[in-house]
Amino acid sequence: MEYVPDQNARYSEVDYWDERYKTEQCYDWLGCFSKFKHLLEKHVKQEDSILTLGCGNSALSGDMYSAGYQSITNIDYSSVCISAMAAKYSDCPGLSWHHMDMRQLSFPDASFDVVLEKATLDAIMVEEKTPWEVSPKTACFMHKTLTEVSRCLKHGGRFISVSFANPFFRKRYYASTQYNWSIRTYTYGEGFLYHVYVMTKGEELSPEDAALEKKLLEDPESPTRLTTVPFADDADFLSNIGV
Numbered sequence: 001m002e003y004v005p006d007q008n009a010r011y012s013e014v015d016y017w018d019e020r021y022k023t024e025q026c027y028d029w030l031g032c033f034s035k036f037k038h039l040l041e042k043h044v045k046q047e048d049s050i051l052t053l054g055c056g057n058s059a060l061s062g063d064m065y066s067a068g069y070q071s072i073t074n075i076d077y078s079s080v081c082i083s084a085m086a087a088k089y090s091d092c093p094g095l096s097w098h099h100m101d102m103r104q105l106s107f108p109d110a111s112f113d114v115v116l117e118k119a120t121l122d123a124i125m126v127e128e129k130t131p132w133e134v135s136p137k138t139a140c141f142m143h144k145t146l147t148e149v150s151r152c153l154k155h156g157g158r159f160i161s162v163s164f165a166n167p168f169f170r171k172r173y174y175a176s177t178q179y180n181w182s183i184r185t186y187t188y189g190e191g192f193l194y195h196v197y198v199m200t201k202g203e204e205l206s207p208e209d210a211a212l213e214k215k216l217l218e219d220p221e222s223p224t225r226l227t228t229v230p231f232a233d234d235a236d237f238l239s240n241i242g243v
Contacts (some may be wrong), residue, residue, distance in 0.1 A: 009090035014077055022080055026057050029119035030162055036188045046070060048113035051152065053102045055147075057081060065092050074113070075100040110154045118162040120144070125165075130136040133145050142173055150179040150201060159199040167195060172216055174199060175209040180235030183209050212228050 005130055027190050033040075044050065046068040047202060052061055055074035064072060076082055079099045086097040102120070124141050128134045134142075149159050159181065167185050173198060174183050182203035186196040203215065 016164070024057060026059050028058045028060065029056075029122075030164060031189065033060050033067070036194075036196060036232075037121070039188060040064075040160070041187050043160060043198050044069070044116075045115050048110070049073070050114045050116060051105075051107070051112045053073070053115065053117040053149075054123070055081070055085065056120075057085065058118065060116075061095055062089055064170060065089075065095055069120070070094045072096075072100065073107075075105070076103060076113050101117065103141065103148060105148045105152050106154050109151055110157075111152045111155055112158050115149045115153055115157070115159045116162075117160075121161060122164050146176075146179055147172045150181065153181075153201045155202045157201045157203070159197075161196065161197040161199070162235065163195050167197075170195070170197065171209065171212060175205055175213045177210075177213065177214075178186060179207060182206065 007054060008206070009093075029140075045068055048074045050064075050069060052072060052074045055061060055076050056078075061072045061074050070233045074085065074095065077086075077100070082097045088096045089097075098106075100132065124138060124145075125134070126135045128138055161174070171183065171185075174181075179199070179201075181199040181201045182205055184198045186195040188196065190230075204210075
């Protein structure tokens, strides 16, 4: 791909994305909206207030708006991206664009019915080679983000995470009583499957997920090994992570 950097670490640098967004018009990680529309429709109402984390130059919010979703707030830490997307969708009054760090959301508590991210949290993991030994920096980044997501969700609101990561790896981050949500998982795709996690605020963890949390708290350095999974041809940086 034209925009693949020579080092994975570049994916975590805002300068890389600023430069990329100056020329790249649109790119959708993990497929376009139509690929998982049938799943979103089960959990997101068209009148819901929606926050999209790390929107990038994806067509997701624009496609959702065209499909009838009326209120979508988008954030990204690249100011270049936000300026470009605000100009591109200037004729869509239901879409708003904000330069913001998802670890420090400047929205009041209980602001949104839905918080949505697609491959944004995967990008946080780009330099991690195993889910069992993530760096303190990455673990802190993930926890701060999930804490902010939970804070900004209304009671009964849904956090929807669309990810490259298998539940065996990703659930260890989501299964926590402190976020005050339940977890359901779905898949989409043909041949190569992507994963959709739906966390509902105000619901308890299932017995299985509560047991996972307990196990991780008692043995945070689980010796479970990372298994090899096939990678999609367009996975880009996602093919370099296993979490």
